[in-house]
Amino acid sequence: MKPSASFINTSRAGLVEPGALLAAIQAGRPGRAGIDVFENEPMTSPDDLLAHHPNVTATPHIGFVTDDELDMQFADIYEQVTAYADDAPIHMINPVVWKNR
Structure with a gap:
């Protein structure tokens, strides 16, 4: 994805290979992401790098x-x-x- 792209996942975390979104965001491709689903749920780790990345907007998933x-x-x-x-x-x-x- 190009650096100006936004990746949005409000479906299932399993659609993305584990670790792939974090690696892509850290590489700047895509430039930002919006997610409400996580590889490990419920989200309990205060050290989760994806949830704390400055280019990621993470919200709770409410179906x-x-x-x-x-x-x-x-x-x-x-x-x-x-x-x-x-x-x-x-x-x-x-x-x-x-x-x-």
Whole structure:
């Protein structure tokens, strides 16, 4: 892919060979990526190089859900954003980073 291209994967991580997207992004081809699926799920590693790459936008994958499930998800998201705004984040993968800031 050319450096100005964007790679978007909102389908399945298994469509891309393990490690290939990270290698391509690090080589600058494509120049950026947007993903909501990961080789290892759930995403729990604070050291995941792909999720932390500056040219990657990583978001949670939300497929079809019921209205009740959507309400629960957004309530949980709101709770996390509010806690962060109150300087007391919750459900952190790597709380040590927050303590050492």
